Amino acid sequence: xxxxGLKKEHYGYLFIAPFFIIFIVFGLYxxxxxxxLSLSSWDGFxxxxxxxxxxxxxxxxxxxxxxxxxxxxxxWVISVIPQLTVSLILAVILHEKFIKGxxxxxxxxxxxxxxxxxxLGLLVGLIFSWQSGSFNELLINLGIISDPVNWPDKxxxxxxxxxxxxxxxxxxxxxxIYIAGLQGISRDLLEAAEIDGASKVQVFFKITLxxxxxxxxxxxxxxxxxxxxxxxxxxxxxxxxxxPDNATLTSVMYLYKTAFTRYQYGxxxxxxxxxFIIIVIFSIISFVVMNRKTKGAQG
Amino acid sequence: MTQKIMPQTTLGRxxxxxxxxxxxxxxxxxxxxxxAIICIVPFYIMIIYGTHTNSEIASKFxxxxxxxLVENYHSMMENVNIWxxxxxSLIISCCSTALxxxxxxxxxxxxxKFKFKxxxxxxxxxxxxxxxxxxxxxxxTFRIMYLLHLLDTYAALILPAAANAFAVFFxxxxxxxxxxxxxxxxxxxxxxxxxxxxxxxILPMLVPALAALGIFSFIGSWNNxxxxxxxxxxxxxxxLPLLVQLLQGYYGTNYGVQYLGVALSVLPIIIxxxxxxxxxxxxxxxxxVKG
Numbered sequence: 001x002x003x004x005g006l007k008k009e010h011y012g013y014l015f016i017a018p019f020f021i022i023f024i025v026f027g028l029y030x031x032x033x034x035x036x037l038s039l040s041s042w043d044g045f046x047x048x049x050x051x052x053x054x055x056x057x058x059x060x061x062x063x064x065x066x067x068x069x070x071x072x073x074x075x076w077v078i079s080v081i082p083q084l085t086v087s088l089i090l091a092v093i094l095h096e097k098f099i100k101g102x103x104x105x106x107x108x109x110x111x112x113x114x115x116x117x118x119x120l121g122l123l124v125g126l127i128f129s130w131q132s133g134s135f136n137e138l139l140i141n142l143g144i145i146s147d148p149v150n151w152p153d154k155x156x157x158x159x160x161x162x163x164x165x166x167x168x169x170x171x172x173x174x175x176x177i178y179i180a181g182l183q184g185i186s187r188d189l190l191e192a193a194e195i196d197g198a199s200k201v202q203v204f205f206k207i208t209l210x211x212x213x214x215x216x217x218x219x220x221x222x223x224x225x226x227x228x229x230x231x232x233x234x235x236x237x238x239x240x241x242x243x244p245d246n247a248t249l250t251s252v253m254y255l256y257k258t259a260f261t262r263y264q265y266g267x268x269x270x271x272x273x274x275x276f277i278i279i280v281i282f283s284i285i286s287f288v289v290m291n292r293k294t295k296g297a298q299g
Numbered sequence: 300m301t302q303k304i305m306p307q308t309t310l311g312r313x314x315x316x317x318x319x320x321x322x323x324x325x326x327x328x329x330x331x332x333x334x335a336i337i338c339i340v341p342f343y344i345m346i347i348y349g350t351h352t353n354s355e356i357a358s359k360f361x362x363x364x365x366x367x368l369v370e371n372y373h374s375m376m377e378n379v380n381i382w383x384x385x386x387x388s389l390i391i392s393c394c395s396t397a398l399x400x401x402x403x404x405x406x407x408x409x410x411x412k413f414k415f416k417x418x419x420x421x422x423x424x425x426x427x428x429x430x431x432x433x434x435x436x437x438x439x440t441f442r443i444m445y446l447l448h449l450l451d452t453y454a455a456l457i458l459p460a461a462a463n464a465f466a467v468f469f470x471x472x473x474x475x476x477x478x479x480x481x482x483x484x485x486x487x488x489x490x491x492x493x494x495x496x497x498x499x500x501i502l503p504m505l506v507p508a509l510a511a512l513g514i515f516s517f518i519g520s521w522n523n524x525x526x527x528x529x530x531x532x533x534x535x536x537x538x539l540p541l542l543v544q545l546l547q548g549y550y551g552t553n554y555g556v557q558y559l560g561v562a563l564s565v566l567p568i569i570i571x572x573x574x575x576x577x578x579x580x581x582x583x584x585x586x587x588v589k590g
Binding site (some may be wrong): 008009010011012014015017018019020021022023025026027029030031032033034037090093099100103105106107108109110111112114115116117118119120122123124125126127129131132134137138140141168172173176177178180183215225228229231234235239240252255256259260265268269272273275276279 | 324327330331333334335336337338339341342344345348353356357359361400403405409410412413414415418421425428430431432433434435436437438439440441442443458459461462467487493494497508518521522524525529539540541543544546547548549552557558562564565568572576577579580583584585
């Protein structure tokens, strides 16, 4: 009996094998091969030629890489700060007993999150276009401006527009996650604090917020990983151009364009790895910083 | 809209008759309703503008539906067959989801119920892959699809779905919580093979988890833009997100047609959400908190 039972455990390998085979072929190999390509020069024809770290040297001195990185960071920071705060406020509000229509509000706020990002980019592009955009027409109707403003030609406006799309798509998602976190906090604890004379604001800052810390760390790190990879919305918003003056060219757009429109596959791979390293560094920094704050609060 | 809600707040909880609290409740409702309007307006504009001619759109701000829906539809179909895109999206998303669910469940079951050597280490490895950004292997993915002659095929977008780490994680949580070892043991006593046990007995028990995961995986695949952008070249294989982008090229100045195209590409998601919203929102929360 015993030896038979032991044998059964080996079936586990058969159950996990298909996943790992697919993962090695379509997940691991592409990453390893990209790394190999990042050390070589290849235009898609013939075979790649190893050139050592030349691509990385080029990357370190590449103005456009830094510009794309700046654009990405700018867009991310401007979207993520309101995203994580507004969603927290909403979560606390929608967790209150007295609110009516909670599930309807949750559904409406969450909905933009599941809409095709590429379609949204195009839609916002149409609404904010120069000559026939409904935003300009609304402003003219309201008498705020007399002639249409060429919004797509304003670098900071376009960056803010992408930030707004991201905020609009993700605040509901963050809210749902905060609500799930709030549901894990016992109501007795909060009610006990209120009976002891703590105000709602005090309860929020002294009890709720510290208990939500792990959820906040989770949200910040996933938003870094996601935010550094913004692609769909700026791509369709600007018809793939990154205009005006490359102000909306994000890091992944730069990677895509380098590899797949200029056919510099080697350099494109180096951009991917450069970006990956930056994502890892940012994730570690934010994890350490947020964890340290928790320890401070406890001690 | 706020007027409609105000009486509800005064009627609502009479137990706490503090008028000060109630005014703050009104402000909270105004805030919620305003945000809700912001969430809906772009979709309203999209649908309304899709029914107007280009000259109407160019001349003024529009609140109400127009009469050019059929006209816009016909001019869109001249160059871009949106139904073909719809079918492509459906094929890719359904097949991807099926692979994600079956192989995700298979793998999760292997990790959850068989204590083979290296179980823990390999499971942590699967979890770690979730943190790796997709773009890291983008160029390499293009290369492997070329080597396997899968470029410009649906398979290039479907096959990788069999290795979805999140699915493994999600289903394993469910198995750990709901499926006792006794079920497998009684199946073994009855003489069922291990795979038969999985397919006939375990898989049906996983349906609640697979349903939630399936909706996610379907939406993720439906919305995928970069994958098809890199791996597909023929217009007749494009899924909806790429076709919508194609509209931009064909109808750069015809706004009505572009609005209509965007609306048609988003409509299936609106319908799906109207039906499954509770389930979708519920599983977002489960996935996040357990992670």
